[in-house]
Amino acid sequence: MNLIQGETVTVIRTEKVLDELGEPAYGEDAREEVGNVVVAPGATADLDASRPEGVTVAYTLCFPKTYAGELKGCAVEVRGERFRVVGDPQRYTEANTPGAWNLTVEVTRTDG
Known part of the structure; x- marks a missing residue:
């Protein structure tokens, strides 16, 4: 039994890619x-008084040592x-990192 339980994220x-004019274009999501x-x-956290409904939502994710990918420029789907x-x-x-996770x-x- 593990004391810390991870979950699956995407x-x-x-x-x-570059379009026919050499400008950046975006393809399919992997x-x-x-x-x-x-x-x-x-x-x-509230962004400022001019956007009272605007909030920033953040998570800190700890990826397992078995994950070898790079995350710069990526998005992650959580819950x-x-x-x-x-x-x-x-x-x-x-x-x-003696535990199972080494990438924070x-x-x-x-939103808003």
Whole structure:
């Protein structure tokens, strides 16, 4: 029995291609399910007084050592909602991660 239970999330990569004029265009989304991801809910924060309904929703995700993909520029679907990855997440060194997870990722979505 594990004390920490992960859940399944979906990593979404949007294919970037060039159109006939050489300008960036976006292709199909590639979806990859990843299991055993620890999801830690973050706080909501008001953006400012001019957008009282606008809030930022964030999670911190801990990906398992078995996940080898890169997450820069990706989106992640958590509990049925789509979030953008913040920055370029990097893995912890093996010596500093005795547990099953070594990649901490912040994701965010702004509503309103």
